[in-house]
Amino acid sequence: IVNIGNPGSGNRGNAIDALENAGINWETDIQAEGLKASEAAKMLQDGRIDAYFYTVGHPSGSFKEATAGRRKVKFIPIENIDKLLAAHSYYAKSYIPAEYYPNAANTTDTNTYGVKATFCTSANVSDDIVYAITKEVFENLEDFKALHPAFGTLTKESMLEGLTAPIHDGAMKYYKEAGLK
Numbered sequence: 001i002v003n004i005g006n007p008g009s010g011n012r013g014n015a016i017d018a019l020e021n022a023g024i025n026w027e028t029d030i031q032a033e034g035l036k037a038s039e040a041a042k043m044l045q046d047g048r049i050d051a052y053f054y055t056v057g058h059p060s061g062s063f064k065e066a067t068a069g070r071r072k073v074k075f076i077p078i079e080n081i082d083k084l085l086a087a088h089s090y091y092a093k094s095y096i097p098a099e100y101y102p103n104a105a106n107t108t109d110t111n112t113y114g115v116k117a118t119f120c121t122s123a124n125v126s127d128d129i130v131y132a133i134t135k136e137v138f139e140n141l142e143d144f145k146a147l148h149p150a151f152g153t154l155t156k157e158s159m160l161e162g163l164t165a166p167i168h169d170g171a172m173k174y175y176k177e178a179g180l181k
Contacts, residue, residue: 003033003040003052011037014115015053017091021084037062045069051076055115057150059100067103075107089162090116094153114150116162123168130170138178141171155179 004019004026005011012034019026021023026032033049036070040052041062054062067073075096078084085091094114098106137144138156145151168173175181 001031001033001051003035003043003049003050003147005053006034006036009037010115011053011055014055017070017077017084017088018053018113021080021087031135044073045071047071049081057098057114059149063101063104065099072105073101073103075101075112080112081111083114090164091125092116092158092162097149100149111174116177118164120165120171121168122128125168125170127173131173132170133173134171138174138180 004015005013016026019030024030028093033043035043035049035052037052039056040049040054042065045047053067053172054060055114056062063075066131081093091113094112096112098104098109114122137168138159139141141156142156145154154180157180160175167181172181
């Protein structure tokens with residue numbers, strides 16, 4: 001039994017993409033469960049599911065809970081990541097550092113993928129405000145990256161790849177000034 005996420009969730013879509021990338025049909029090849037991510041760690045430790053997908057930044061409280069129980073948990077590396085990235089521009093290569101989950105069975109980092117996030121705002125927000133926010137983040141990127149380990153591999157260039165929303169005029173003004181667009 002594999003939890004792929006509740007119906008309609010981004011987590012479920014990401015899990016289906018990973019399974020299809022591996023040649024696994026989620027409807028016929030596995031017994032798929034549709035739990036919320038918040039339920040999965042306890043269900044795994046209770047033996048009611050065998051595995052779960054969860055698209056989340058690391059370190060994650062859910063994965064810490066999952067790896068802290070009596071059942072030994074192992075992160076499964078995602079194979080053929082380049083194929084997945086070619087099919088879906090909103091994904092990026094990533095890894096799960098082994099030191100984040102010392103109780104997991106993994107002793108080395110686990111290759112995986114992540115979802116690129118897009119910072120969105122209303123088109124009604126003034127160009128000046130969006131310009132100022134964009135400039136603040138990009139010109140203080142090292143400080144921004146220090147806010148959470150999931151931001152650690154960000155670069156100015158990578159932050160402009162795979163965008164899923166139109167670029168606000170205020171952000172575009174900064175990108176052009178900085179020579180990024």
